[in-house]
Amino acid sequence: MGFYDDYNFDGFKFFSKLKTSPLNVPCPQFLSIIKQFKSSTPPPESLTVAEIGIGAGATALQVLKLLDEGDVYYVFSREGDIKNFVEDLQTHDLGIKCQVVPCGNSNCLFDSYNWKLSNMVFKMRERHEAGIFDVVYLDGAHTLVHDGLAVCLLKELIKDGGYLILDDIFWTLAGSKWGREFGAGKFTKEQMEDKQVLRAQEIFLTTDPNWERLSTPKDHRGVFRKRIKE
Ligand SMILES: C[S@@+](CC[C@H](N)C(=O)[O-])C[C@H]1O[C@@H](n2cnc3c(N)ncnc32)[C@H](O)[C@@H]1O
Numbered sequence: 001m002g003f004y005d006d007y008n009f010d011g012f013k014f015f016s017k018l019k020t021s022p023l024n025v026p027c028p029q030f031l032s033i034i035k036q037f038k039s040s041t042p043p044p045e046s047l048t049v050a051e052i053g054i055g056a057g058a059t060a061l062q063v064l065k066l067l068d069e070g071d072v073y074y075v076f077s078r079e080g081d082i083k084n085f086v087e088d089l090q091t092h093d094l095g096i097k098c099q100v101v102p103c104g105n106s107n108c109l110f111d112s113y114n115w116k117l118s119n120m121v122f123k124m125r126e127r128h129e130a131g132i133f134d135v136v137y138l139d140g141a142h143t144l145v146h147d148g149l150a151v152c153l154l155k156e157l158i159k160d161g162g163y164l165i166l167d168d169i170f171w172t173l174a175g176s177k178w179g180r181e182f183g184a185g186k187f188t189k190e191q192m193e194d195k196q197v198l199r200a201q202e203i204f205l206t207t208d209p210n211w212e213r214l215s216t217p218k219d220h221r222g223v224f225r226k227r228i229k230e
Pocket residue numbers: 023024025026027051052053054055056057058059060076077078081105111112113139140141146
């Protein structure tokens with residue numbers, strides 16, 4: 001029984017993929033951190049969260065339902081997916097109350113969500129802000145070249161006390177059909193077989209004293225909280 005078996009996505013351009021995609025299960029850690037914020041006393045005035053890599057929308061749909069008016073959901077992914085996702089939200093009443101900020105990037109070989117994240121860092125610095133996001137779920141390309149940089153940028157973009165979740169810590173390019181096709185000729189054998197998200201986590205998060213690790217080394221999602229400065 002799949003998570004979305006009971007949903008009717010007839011007429012949806014983007015979310016209809018949830019019926020056939022293997023990516024049809026929402027990320028429980030992302031949802032539970034948002035719920036935790038919502039149930040804190042006093043509750044936050046608003047929440048700003050981001051998902052990086054939308055897949056078929058399995059997590060996005062549940063996050064959108066949790067967020068309230070005043071909350072902001074940034075979604076980063078390839079522009080074609082983001083376009084269809086936004087169109088679905090505009091043409092169907094899903095009862096969504098929050099503001100959605102679509103952040104699509106092109107299919108150019110070296111383009112990724114990192115470009116828009118880097119623009120956000122510049123804007124944030126101009127405004128002398130100390131962070132934008134309360135929670136970020138990073139579930140994009142799963143390579144060091146993408147997600148090592150993403151983690152560096154997100155470390156600055158996440159507020160003190162905010163959370164970063166890294167998915168697929170143990171995933172390798174060599175271990176998936178898509179990864180083997182995508183990686184062929186672009187990565188060495190060693191890189192194909194390496195757990196590249198784990199590499200980004202171990203280099204940039206696990207050893208950083210400003211970040212508290214909430215997951216265990218065995219968890220396939222890394223969950224980290226930015227320490228609040230005293
Ligand atoms: C594993 S899926 C995400 C699943 C989704 N987070 C969920 O919970 O259902 C990875 C996503 O990252 C996107 N992605 C991979 N490389 C990317 C890149 N260079 N730029 C933008 N998006 C990328 C893919 O298109 C895909 O939508």
